[in-house]
Amino acid sequence: MFSLSGWANETDKIIKIDIIGNERIDRGFIANNIKTKENEPYNLDKIREDMKNIYKTGFFSDIQIDVKTTDKGKVVTFVVIERPPIKAIYISGNKKVKTDDIKDKLKVKTNTVLNIEKIKESMDEVKKLYASKGYYATKVNYEIDYEEDYQVTAKFLVEESIKAFVRNINFVGNKAFKSDKLKSLMSVREKGIFSWFTGSGILDEENLEDDKKRIEAFYADNGYVRVKTGIPDIKISKDGKTISITLPVEEGNVYKVGAIDFAGDLILKKEALFRSLKSKPGNTFRSSIYHEDVLTLTDLYQDKGYAFCEISPLTLIDDNTRNVNITFEISKGQEIYFNRINILGNTKTRDKVVRRELKFAEGDRFSATKLKDSKKKLKNTTFFKDVDMKIIKTDEPDKINLDLTVEERPTGSLNVGVGYSTADRVILTGTVSQENFLGTGRKLSLEASLSAFTRQYRFSYLEPYVFDKNLAAGFSILNFTRIMDNYEYKQIGGSLFFIRPLTDDVRGAIRYRYERTTVSNIEDTASDYVKEQQGTKLTSSVTFSLGQNTIDDILNPNKGINTEISLEIAGGPFAGDNYFHRTVAYYGQFIPAGFWDSTLFLRGTAGVIRPYGGKNLPIYEKFYVGGMNTIRGFNYGEAGPKDETGEVIGSKNELVFNVEWIFPIYKPAGIKGVVFYDSGAGFDDSKGFMLKDMKAGAGFGIRWFSPLGPIRLELGFNLFPKQGERKGGVFDFTMGTQY
Secondary structure (H helix, E strand, O other): OEEEOOOOOOOOEEEEEEEEOOOOOOHHHHHOOOOOOOOOEOOHHHHHHHHHHHHHOOOEEEEEEEEEEOOOOEEEEEEEEEOOEEEEEEEEOOOOOOHHHHHHHOOOOOOOEOOHHHHHHHHHHHHHHHHHOOOOOOEEEEEEEEOOOOOEEEEEEEEOOOOOEEEEEEEEOOOOOOHHHHHHOOOOOOOOOOHHHHOOOOOOHHHHHHHHHHHHHHHHOOOOOOOEEOOOEEEEOOOOOEEEEEEEEEOOOOOEEEEEEEEEOOOOOHHHHHHOOOOOOOOEOOHHHHHHHHHHHHHHHHOOOOOOOEEEEEEEEEOOOOEEEEEEEEEOOOOOEEEEEEEEOOOOOOHHHHHOOOOOOOOOEOOHHHHHHHHHHHHOOOOEEEEEEEEEEOOOOOEEEEEEEEEEOOOEEEEEEEEEEOOOEEEEEEEEEEEEEOOOOEEEEEEEEEEOOEEEEEEEEEEOOHHHOOOEEEEEEEEEEEEOOOOEEEEEEEEEEEEEEOOOOEEEEEEEEEEEEEEEOOOOOOOHHHHOOOEEEEEEEEEEEEEEEOOOOOOOOOOEEEEEEEEEEEOHHHOOOOOEEEEEEEEEEEEEOOOOOOEEEEEEEEEEEEEOOOOOOOHHHOEOOOOOOOOOOOOOOOOOOEOOOOOEOOEOEEEEEEEEEEEEEEHHHOEEEEEEEEEEEEEOOOOOOOHHHOEEEEEEEEEEEEOOEEEEEEEEEEOOOOOOOOOOEEEEEEEOOOO
């Protein structure tokens, strides 16, 4: 409605704009929707447009414009009539979704002005909430009840549908890749027998849109750079229970890598830059490799000190030759050096403990690789939950500061627990440990475990940097008793060791062990071999080892290798009663599985022990194959030799292979599942490994890095039990140690 109390030429100047009638809506909010300005020519069409803009906000039921003419010009007043405030919001018809969950999605709140647009947005959000839970056909309506006191009540009426599941996902136009392969890339999945656990079968349109992009990225990573995915055809069955999705795909042709060139600031010859790339002319163009090449060049330049280099790849797609020509445009910027390194967030850990893990120092030339390696080293100390490195520019263009922020994790523990393992039955455990003693990085622990068959007490200490040198040293003291079926033995002693890193990943170690072992309480029914072990003997040995560890995160490994070979020599020049030499080698590798954030773990272990000097090999120094850390599905030592009474007696040779698939069950708590296959045996034949006697076990389990330490619960089965061997499953439980 327009009320014009004065008439004049529309070109007259507007001297004032006023707004009246608003009580709850801020004046500034209304003014932001008015394009007409004071001291501008009067324009009726523009004022009408302003009126529409204010009305579109949804907060007003009516808008009037009053124009008054004065000697100096026109005064334009916008008279607004606010919609009534919302007194209460009610939701009805919902049984399968909680009212509070629905209210969290609403765009309207009580004591705010009624806005129909917000009401409609709220309806859409509630529909999305239901769709995310599988109630895809749910309808939502609204009612507005006007009260006598100029307030309203908003009601959302929910008409719940039957829960619908995705039963079929089909593709049209895919020739290069089978539908099953494309389905495996999607987060929206067909309902399966484990849907109650995995949540598959629920249609989320936002996830479906992401799936389209994921499929296109997969095609592009296999040379189909012109691929297009169309609009999905979604159909719900008449009974509302099932959903079918058909996704059209236009694959196009496979493109190959054409010419590769470099332009801009070249610090190396083009031939050297070209050798660093994985993309090669004539190969199928892969977008992942292409992006990896960009990162490779970036790291190459940053390792030369050019921290702010820019790699701008230019691609030219030639549809005639079906080639993708690539030019890497490089701007190196200025060579950068570290100025100050600020350690932040360490309330307990001393600065020097952090700094000694860094592969660079103040004044060094910038290196991206050294930043990454330093972050990995800091995380693998296990002192920190998170490590963040932030580059700060300074007033000097060739220098940067680095803010290294750490978030410390609790490193001390006092644990008392009750556990169970097949070998020891019920176990009482107690541990007092400190992984970062007084913030110095020193490690010490006192452990005790008691069971019907084992008593163990151990104190250990590790100094990671002796006199701040790159040399670790430590010692441990042991009191161990184990009760076997026909005898028991007790060991008292300790060891002293030194560890020297040779490279970032390779380290050498030397360990001296001194133990006095007593075999006693031998049953009359024991074999002659066991009876021969009675008495007390001294073991004095030195072990030399060389190992490599490239695992990305020792608390949550995803990739990398851990391998070691060791040689132990006892007796001879080192004195003692036991004369033997032992060689053990193992190789373990974590490999990303490429799906479900899961990981494959492969490990092989081989060991040989032999006496010399005319001495006998003591039973307690042999290999005992079977159990949690060797072949699951067997009790301790059961996958090796036994005497005529059935007592496990250890072996002179061991060969063990382990294959594991580790997958997340509940990520926030760090709970993982594992499926495993083990093969191997202990052999007491001096000729070596008798492959015909290999055992095999398989099973599944759960792993949890709990506040009490790592916990493993695993159930293994002997796959090919022979006469006299256990046929049922063997359950193993351990807590507090990593394998």
